[in-house]
Amino acid sequence: MTVTSIARALRVPKLIPPYTATGDEIAVFELAHRNRLPVLIKGPTGCGKTRFVEHMAARLGLPLYTVSCHDDLSAADLVGRHLIDASGTYWTDGPLTQAVRHGGICYLDEVVEARKDTTVVLHALSDDRRILPIDRTGEILEAPPEFMLVVSYNPGYQHLLKGLKPSTRQRFVSLAFGFPEAASEIDIVATESGLDHETAKRLVTLANALRRTADHDLEEAPGTRLIVDAAKLIAAGCDPQVACRAAVVECLSDEPEICRALMVVVAAIFGR
Amino acid sequence: MEEQVGIAWHRLVNRLAARRHPAAAIELTSVSRAAALLYRALGGDHGVALQAGAQTRHGARRAWLERLAGSERKADLAWVDGQALRLPPVIDVYPEAGLNRDLYFWLAALCAVDPRPDLPWLTRNQAAALAVTGGFPGLAAGYRRLVAAEIARRPQLDKLPPDEARQEEAIRSALTEPGSVAALPAARRPPHPVLLWLRPELAAAGRAHAAAAPEAAAQAGSALQSDKKRRIAEHAEMPERKGGLMLFRPESIFSWTEYAKIEHETQENEDQDLARAADDLDVIAIAQDQKSVAKKLRMSLDLAAAQGDGAPLDGAGMLPEWDYRTQLLKPDQCRINAVPLGDALPCALPGHLVRDRQRLRRQFAALQPQRQRLKAQPEGSEIDIDPYIRHVAQRSGAGSGFYTDQRQRQRDLACLLLADLSLSTEAWAGEGRRVIDVIRDSLLLFSEALSVTRDRFALVGFSSRQRSDVRFHTLKAFDEAYGDAVRGRINGIAPAYYTRMGAAIRHATGILGRQKARERLLLLLTDGKPNDADHYEGRYGIEDTRKALIAARQAGLRPFCVTVDQEAHEYLPHTFGKSSFIIIRKPSELPARLPLLYALLTR
Structure with a gap:
């Protein structure tokens, strides 16, 4: 991770991004923050995990350091490393170290994707020690009260060799996210896209119909994000069936036969 | 000669009588994936398979040509039972292929939604149609087109006797305005089958087979192809022959209405006559005996799954088995023999x-665990001298990736x-x-x-x-x-x-x-x-x-x-x-x- 991307990862939101609570997750998150407990968020793709963290960071007035984990992300990418320039070597903090040093939320998205050595770093930070040892510089940073570690993952993906180890999982306060209730999802879709209530309702009916076929016909259920995308296309004047094909159906499967079958469900709701 | 004339007459009159549209026919196999997905999407059970259903005898009045041809005694209707969602194998009743295809999807949706399966046929189907059209506007639009086509297909009112005409009128208004008809006026004959509705419930039939010891040779599954149509099957006792009295003659296959000797394990689809005869039977009674007919027919029978005795086996290391009907994991059901x-x-x-x-x-060999040497890493155990020299030579600001790392693939x-x-x-x-x-x-x-x-x-x-x-x-x-x-x-x-x-x-x-x-x-x-x-x-x-x-x-x-x-x-x-x-x-x-x-x- 280069210096520029670390700078981009830091985000101090000014406006609070809208978020509709589906349960008591806001209260739990606030209490976890007050009691200096790390939080784990699990849920399917596009159900609002990242939006929730952004919302909470703004609400608590904390800077947010987001790191999207990938399979080559190592501990050094989080902690920091020595770089070399014309005058010699110098140390740069990684996003995790920055968050510990200055206080703020460090959000590791899809944490199971990261390499195994990252869990060692996270363990010392996520129990009551709350320290970040940096062996390269010999520093041991103690996390201030404002620091908070938030990780998320999607239990729906079935990686053969990946999964969160129980020893890691048990250090976190866990919030399970699902898809919102139909009524509140209609509101979310309508607010996010500016679409009329009636069409938003049809889109949510479609989403729930498609979710029922997940596991059997689809690898993963369509998330709210997908539906909001379709709603934005329709609000911009796109034909609903065309919008659903482009923003929903083709995103869910690559098999032509399944796509045709999904379009039958779309036609059952948007057909004329 | 006599036979040839008979065959020619049969073909002619059948063609005249058929109110079907082969050019617009849609086969179940071409829509099965989509229909099954729609069924699940609208709330249908994930556990049921999609299969072609047997035809149902309706008993309604037929046009004189149909009576002459001896056809249209049965109709293809849809229903769902514990095993499968049954849809007609082919739909060719409407002149447009689009309508025939829509009928498949309509029936799949109706089976999935069906909010009041406890109600009698007329009210149940109206409730289901209301639920589908209310919840899914796209299907509602298709439904209006289907109703228009269905009414055009149905017998004309002025050709029916007054009691049946009243009944027919009630059906039509129930179709155009679901929920508006509470009861069917009485008539001497049942109404003409409604293809847009679910099949009326049949009376429960047959007793279950006692599980008989199988003969190993009986399962010669040589044929990978099978007769796709299913037949409603009913178990019956093999009639005993007493005192030389022959209850039926196996060779008189065309007049066979009671018992077809079907070995539903040894199945070779080679006898067309038997297949046709089986199509003509309403219910195939399966008799339990060990002798088999020389000519056999492979077909899937809509047999109600037998209960089985379910008594626990004794001995060590027994395995349980799940019974979905009772939703119970029955202990000690299976014995493993090494x-x-x-x-x-x-x-x-x-x-x-x-x-x-x-x-x-x-x-x-590539999968073997081995050490991998990674070059130009931001960290590592040794210095990677090449990128460092390049960097020093260029003197180009900050850089990283001067190490080599060894990684064990585990x-x-x-x-x-x-x-x-x-x-x-x-x-x-x-x-x-x-x-x-x-x-x-x-x-x-x-x-x-x-x-x-x-x-x-x-x-x-x-x-x-x-x-x-x-x-x-x-x-x-x-x-x-x-x-x-x-x-x-x-x-x-x-x-x-x-x-x-x-x-x-x-x-x-x-x-x-x-x-x-x-x-x-x-x-x-x-x-x-x-x-x-x-x-x-x-x-x-x-x-x-x-x-x-x-x-x-x-x-x-x-x-x-x-x-x-x-x-x-x-x-x-x-x-x-x-x-x-x-x-x-x-x-x-x-x-x-x-x-x-x-x-x-x-x-």
Whole structure:
């Protein structure tokens, strides 16, 4: 991770991004923050995990350091490393170290994707020690009260060799996210896209119909994000069936036969 | 001569009488995937399969031409039962193909929604139509077009006697305005069948078979093709012949209305006459006796699944079985018998596989755990001098990636391969080879490939003869080296009996669960659905297999299914999950593809 991307990862939101609570997750998150407990968020793709963290960071007035984990992300990418320039070597903090040093939320998205050595770093930070040892510089940073570690993952993906180890999982306060209730999802879709209530309702009916076929016909259920995308296309004047094909159906499967079958469900709701 | 005239007359009058549109016909197979998905999307049960349903006798008035032709006695209607969603095999009643296709989707939606199945036929269907049109505006638009076409197809009001005309009028207004008709006016005949509605409930029929001991030879599953149409079947006692009185003559097939002698295990679709005769029967009564007719017919019968005795077996190490009808895991239902293959002669790899072995060994060598040297890393154990020199020479600001790193690729895997050795694997797989030959080659090449990696693996074959005899053949145990002795055992496998998949998976889960490895892969190699010679078939077998797999996942195993059954996409997503199976289109490719699949799964 280069210096520029670390700078981009830091985000101090000014406006609070809208978020509709589906349960008591806001209260739990606030209490976890007050009691200096790390939080784990699990849920399917596009159900609002990242939006929730952004919302909470703004609400608590904390800077947010987001790191999207990938399979080559190592501990050094989080902690920091020595770089070399014309005058010699110098140390740069990684996003995790920055968050510990200055206080703020460090959000590791899809944490199971990261390499195994990252869990060692996270363990010392996520129990009551709350320290970040940096062996390269010999520093041991103690996390201030404002620091908070938030990780998320999607239990729906079935990686053969990946999964969160129980020893890691048990250090976190866990919030399970699902898809919102139909009524509140209609509101979310309508607010996010500016679409009329009636069409938003049809889109949510479609989403729930498609979710029922997940596991059997689809690898993963369509998330709210997908539906909001379709709603934005329709609000911009796109034909609903065309919008659903482009923003929903083709995103869910690559098999032509399944796509045709999904379009039958779309036609059952948007057909004329 | 007389016969030829008869045939010509039959054809002519049938063509005249048929109010069908073959040019616009839609076959179920062309829409089955979409109809099944729509059914599930609208709330239908994931466990039921989609199948072509039997025709239903309606008893309504027919036009004089139809009566003359003796046709249209039965109609294709849709319904759903515990086993399957039944839709007509072909729809060609409307002049436009689009309408016929829409009728399939309408019926699938109606079966999925059906909010009041307890109500009588008329009100139930109106309630279902209201629910579908209210919830799904797209289907509501299609429904209006379908109603217009259906009314155009129905008998004309002025040609009906007054009582039937009143009845017909009520049906029409119930169609155009669902929910508006509370009761049907009385008439001497039932109304003309309504193709947009679900089938009226039939009276429960028949007693269940007592599970008879199967004859091994009866399951010669040689035909991979089958007669797709299903017939409503009913069990009946074989009439006893007393004092030389012949109750029926087997050769008088055209006038046969009571008993067709159908062996529903030995099925060869070669007698067209019997097939046609069976089509003409309303209910096929299956008599239980062990003698078989010379000419047999393969067809699927809509038999109600028999209950089975369900008494627990005694002895150690019994396995439970899931009964989806009671939603109970019944303990001590299946006995596992380990059948040793001790007398197999050790042998070398057959000549036709030697070339494949060379290729696979090369490919699998890449899977061996080895140290990997990574260059230009931001961190590492040693300095990578090349990028540093380049950097110093260019003097271009900050840089990183001056180290080399060594990384150990770790594999900690145990794999149990469970091969289906039921008699159905004796079927031909094309190119002059049987499925069992393909399985044998697959097992050999799989072992050759895995012996190159250091992954631990075991090979187990299974078959079953009812729940008291689920047979396990250990071809290679985990702690055994792969060699000529194992090859000899693989060479000696032979098809036998049936496929009680749930019990086999539970037993394999136990064996694999004792292995200490971080990743444990349970690979199932099969050619068809779970079935056994008792009540273990259809939905019962599928649901039990599903439960066994859920238990395997909870035990920390990863099950994966490799099948050569081309219709497996109907039930495998439900049992194994969408991404945990693969259908091999050409069985002959299996031996080469199985090891590669393993490599992909464990990468």
